[in-house]
Structures are given as C-alpha cells and as structure tokens.
Amino acid sequence: MSDQPRRPRKPAKPYRRPKKDPVRVLAFEALRAVDERDAYANLVLPPLLRKARENGDFDARDAALATELVYGTLRRQGTYDAVVAACVDRPLREVDPPVLDVLNLGAHQLLGTRIPTHAAVSATVELARVVLGDGRAKFVNAVLRKIAQDDLDGWLERVAPPYDEDPEDHLAVVHSHPRWVVSALWDSLGGGRAGVEELLRADNERPEVTLVARPGRATTTELLDEEAAVAGRWSPYAVRLTEGGEPGAVPAVAQGRAGVQDEGSQLVALALADAPVEGPDRMWLDGCAGPGGKAALLAALAAERGAVLLASEKQPHRAGLVAKALAGNPGPYQVVAADGTRPPWRPGSFDRVLVDVPCTGLGALRRRPEARWRRRPEDLDGFAPLQRGLLRTALESVRVGGVVGYATCSPHLAETRAVVGDLLKQFPDTDLIDARPLLPGVPDLGEGPDVQLWPHLHGTDAMYLALIRRTG
Numbered sequence: 001m002s003d004q005p006r007r008p009r010k011p012a013k014p015y016r017r018p019k020k021d022p023v024r025v026l027a028f029e030a031l032r033a034v035d036e037r038d039a040y041a042n043l044v045l046p047p048l049l050r051k052a053r054e055n056g057d058f059d060a061r062d063a064a065l066a067t068e069l070v071y072g073t074l075r076r077q078g079t080y081d082a083v084v085a086a087c088v089d090r091p092l093r094e095v096d097p098p099v100l101d102v103l104n105l106g107a108h109q110l111l112g113t114r115i116p117t118h119a120a121v122s123a124t125v126e127l128a129r130v131v132l133g134d135g136r137a138k139f140v141n142a143v144l145r146k147i148a149q150d151d152l153d154g155w156l157e158r159v160a161p162p163y164d165e166d167p168e169d170h171l172a173v174v175h176s177h178p179r180w181v182v183s184a185l186w187d188s189l190g191g192g193r194a195g196v197e198e199l200l201r202a203d204n205e206r207p208e209v210t211l212v213a214r215p216g217r218a219t220t221t222e223l224l225d226e227e228a229a230v231a232g233r234w235s236p237y238a239v240r241l242t243e244g245g246e247p248g249a250v251p252a253v254a255q256g257r258a259g260v261q262d263e264g265s266q267l268v269a270l271a272l273a274d275a276p277v278e279g280p281d282r283m284w285l286d287g288c289a290g291p292g293g294k295a296a297l298l299a300a301l302a303a304e305r306g307a308v309l310l311a312s313e314k315q316p317h318r319a320g321l322v323a324k325a326l327a328g329n330p331g332p333y334q335v336v337a338a339d340g341t342r343p344p345w346r347p348g349s350f351d352r353v354l355v356d357v358p359c360t361g362l363g364a365l366r367r368r369p370e371a372r373w374r375r376r377p378e379d380l381d382g383f384a385p386l387q388r389g390l391l392r393t394a395l396e397s398v399r400v401g402g403v404v405g406y407a408t409c410s411p412h413l414a415e416t417r418a419v420v421g422d423l424l425k426q427f428p429d430t431d432l433i434d435a436r437p438l439l440p441g442v443p444d445l446g447e448g449p450d451v452q453l454w455p456h457l458h459g460t461d462a463m464y465l466a467l468i469r470r471t472g
Helices: 022-037 041-054 060-075 077-085 097-111 117-131 134-147 152-159 167-175 179-189 193-203 263-274 293-304 316-326 379-397 417-426
Strands: 209-213 229-231 238-241 258-260 283-286 308-313 333-337 350-356 398-408 430-433 464-470
Touching: 022 041, 022 060, 022 097, 022 117, 041 060, 060 077, 060 097, 077 097, 077 134, 077 152, 077 167, 097 117, 097 134, 117 134, 152 167, 167 179, 167 193, 179 193, 209 263, 209 293, 238 263, 258 293, 263 293, 263 350, 263 398, 263 464, 283 293, 293 308, 293 316, 293 333, 293 350, 308 316, 316 333, 350 379, 379 398, 379 417, 417 430, 417 464
Parallel strands: 283 308, 283 350, 308 333, 350 398
Antiparallel strands: 209 238, 209 258, 229 238, 398 464, 430 464
C-alpha cells in the first residue's frame, strides 16, 4: 500500500441550467409547427410574435430576427439538409426531426446570416439544451462545429453535383428547391441556365409587403403616407411597404378599406375587369373567391360601373373570410358558400367570371417557402380534375359575348396551358383573348395570348392568366 498521499479530487463543476433565448425558442416552435402540423409559417408566426410582444419578451429587432430565422431556414432547407448530411454519420432520415430543425437553424445562422460563428454555435447549442436536452445538445455542438469550418460557397462546392453532370440536381441543391420543382419551373420558363437561376434566386428572397387600396374605400395617396411606402410597379391600386412591417397596423387595412394583396393577384383581377365584353356588363362572378382578396377588388370595380359581384366559395369558413373582405363595399354584392363545380346559378348568368383555381402554389414559394418541400409531383393529378371542373363550370356560367378569366398561382404547365387547352377543345365556341394589352406597362409577357408573371421579371408571385370569350 502506497504511502503517497492521494491527490484531492477537483470539485465537480456545478451544473449550469441552460439559458432560454426567447427568439430562438420561438423560431424552433414555428419550425416544429410547420413540420408536425403541416402548418404554414405565414399563419403560425404572426400569433407567436404577437404573444411574445404582449408578454414583453420581444422588441422589433427580436421579431425581425425570429422572422429571418424561420423563413431563412425554410427557404434554404434543402441546401442545409445536404450540408448537415455531410456532417453526420447516419442517413439524414435517421436524425430526429426536432434535432434536424435545430441543426438547420444553426446552419442558417452560420451560412446564411452575419451572426458571428462563435455566437451562432453557442446560441444554437444553448437552444438544443433547452428544447432537446443536454445529451442531444452535445451532438448538435459537434455537427455545428463541422459546419462552421467552411462558408456557404465552400459547402456548395462539396455537396452539389457539378452542373455539367446533372444541371437540375445542381440547381436543386444550390438554390434549395426539390429537383422536380426545378424541372417544372424550367420547362415553364424556357430558355437557358441564367433565367432559371434568376427565378430560383428570386424564390429565396424575402418579398415585400404589397397593399391594395380598394376603389371607393381607400386611395394609394393615403397608403403612401405610411413609413417606407412606395407606389406599386404595375397596379394603380398597389403600394409596397419596402421595410416590411405589420400591415395590420395600417389604419386602412385594419378598417378593411385596404388589404394585403400581391401585385400579380391585383393584375389578374384588373385584366378581367378591363377585358372587352359584348353587350351588357351587369353581373360578375368570382367562382373561387376565398379568402377574398380578388373578390374585394372586383366588387369595388364592379360597384364603380353599376355591376354586381357574386362571390362563391365552397368552404364555409373561407366564405366567411370573403364576406369580411367585402364588408363595406360601396355597391351591392353577394357571398355564397357553394361548390363551384355544381353551382346553384343558371348557365349563362354572368358577363364576367373569374376562377382562381386551387393549385400546387408553386408560384408563391417566396411567401410560402415550406410548400416546396410539402408538395409532390403526384399532387398535380389530384388538382387536375378540380381545375378542369371549375373552368368548365365557368365557361358554362358566362353568357355568349362574356369573358372568363382562368387564373392560378402556379406556373406549372400541367396547371396552366394544359388545362386551358383541354377545355378549349371541349368548348369550340370560345376564343382566347390576348391578355397582354390588359396589363399595360408590364414587360416580358411572352408571346401570348395568355400571360405568365414571374418573381424575377415582375416582382410578383408567378400568377398565370388566360382570358376566354364565349362566342356562341
């Protein structure tokens, strides 16, 4: 037995409780809601931010950071997944979804923001301790330290296949879109690499908030008094809030006299309203009116001309949103909850008909970035019968000499020209109207007669519009 005295053991470090960061915890909660409940970030985030402000946890800078963390992570999820996959020793599908959300939040701070590396790693590890526990936080720490060894360009060189070997997969990883979406957008846009890369980049940019001054109820002059407000590019009723902000704080929006509406959506309604019709112009129909943005603009325009809008929406709760949007319209209107493929009105009842049909939403990926990961190619087969059914009813509902507008917030050819082409064959007594002159001043509208808007060319959602006149 040794006579040497034992060295005293170092006292164990006291356990330090993780420090809760309200901004990153809120961002994590929003991402989990999107993943677990198939929620949309633009619906989940505002109430979370409002509650945080009411509790005194957040100021404007905190809200801006939380918004950037959520939307930035969702937009670049595909890229970050590829980077994380290169830094873990298991297939990505075996990483628990909450852990992957934390890793992607950390990856975005490291690769997509100006947050210093040390701060990004330590804040994300602290978040992991709060929401995942100390054990999994060690895993998060190890992965983030690997990610921090290179910048975004360096990682893309490592994880994206060369463009010359696989153009679509290269663009999918670099610009964070599923490969099938890249292919579909490229087919619809046409042209070479430069154009589709500009489009994919535009999908990953934060869109401005665009307001619409509803005719007879508000003016653009009133809205331009708001901070950082500028006139719209194309719509005479549009005002853009270049610094973002809370639209609900604008008095005209809070009172329902103005609304939040993408300029492309405004242009679709305006084009239908301005299309020439033969004969009377008294009855208008919005056959897919929810949630009410286009219906509110159409109702106001109809009122100026002494016409009446019937706004129809299948889902009762969405019909309620339409009624709220139209409340206070200066002229008569009616809102009904009805199935647009089995309408309660008689054929030939309307002079103008708009059907903005349900679709994959690939034209609004700037606003709903999670949709790109949620949609599948087979979804097109599910929408196809409904889109054709709604356009068929619209063509039956318009009188001879009247006009139908077929619109969709997707540029996918299967949801645009394929649908219109099929229905024109079934209705030989129809003609396509050249829609381009009805969007005055808007450039790059293609060969017509239909119109496809693009985020990178027009600063709008990728709205599609075809105008069809009944001739017999």
